[in-house]
Amino acid sequence: MNASDSTNRTSPRSWKSYALGAAACAALLAATACGPGAGDPETSDRPSSTASPKPATATPAPTAVTPASPTATKPGTTAPATPTAGPGSTGGTSGGDGTTVACAKGDLSLATTNEDDKGRPVRHLLLTLTNVGTRKCTVYNYPYVQMGADAQAPVAVIEDSDPKALATLAPGEKAYAALLVSGGHRDTYEAGYVSLSLQGPRPGSHVGESIRAEMPGIDTLTVDDGGRVTYWMTASGLALRFIMSS
Numbered sequence: 001m002n003a004s005d006s007t008n009r010t011s012p013r014s015w016k017s018y019a020l021g022a023a024a025c026a027a028l029l030a031a032t033a034c035g036p037g038a039g040d041p042e043t044s045d046r047p048s049s050t051a052s053p054k055p056a057t058a059t060p061a062p063t064a065v066t067p068a069s070p071t072a073t074k075p076g077t078t079a080p081a082t083p084t085a086g087p088g089s090t091g092g093t094s095g096g097d098g099t100t101v102a103c104a105k106g107d108l109s110l111a112t113t114n115e116d117d118k119g120r121p122v123r124h125l126l127l128t129l130t131n132v133g134t135r136k137c138t139v140y141n142y143p144y145v146q147m148g149a150d151a152q153a154p155v156a157v158i159e160d161s162d163p164k165a166l167a168t169l170a171p172g173e174k175a176y177a178a179l180l181v182s183g184g185h186r187d188t189y190e191a192g193y194v195s196l197s198l199q200g201p202r203p204g205s206h207v208g209e210s211i212r213a214e215m216p217g218i219d220t221l222t223v224d225d226g227g228r229v230t231y232w233m234t235a236s237g238l239a240l241r242f243i244m245s246s
Helices: 002-010 012-033 236-241
Strands: 108-114 124-133 135-147 168-169 174-180 189-191 193-198 209-214 221-223
Touching: 012 209, 124 135, 124 168, 124 236, 135 174, 135 209, 168 174, 174 236
Parallel strands: none
Antiparallel strands: 108 124, 124 174, 135 168, 135 193, 189 221, 193 209
């Protein structure tokens, strides 16, 4: 046997190994053909075409929010102003309309002063109110003066005496009105007292009870229907100026 014959000859063991390898390869190919190939888009890891329904997500309950207080006004509107007390008023003494409360009998003392020379008939009196209370108050307009029980009407007011300012009194302060007892007219009579009533903010109103004044060192006054009285003011000299020439 030469070398070529030994090279070309294949041993039975080699053919047997080859046959077994071929059979294993065929089996592998057959298995691959039955399943999806490597390039097949449908792989075993791909999820099923029927998706499981997603669990419902609970909607969170809305949180209550307290609206903030408005700090701005709408266009064209004006924020309401903070109410303030009226001129001269103090805490607890302001009326509902912003004015200072009207003085009443319990807030005041009343005195009368004779302004005529000694020995002459008493015709000119100065009425003086003093705030003896603990709060500020106002005497409005002029007093309603009645001279004696026989008076037919309150004494007429001197309109020109209106000072155009209220007499607002702190504790201890005074207001004045000048009273002309007689003007030389008819219907003369004797009066044993002088009393007055106070007005409130509304003209013609009455506040509290009337106040009786002490007589100025005499028992009676000779009065007539020519009597006149001034508005309340805080200067005694100014009040007397309206009656002393009569």
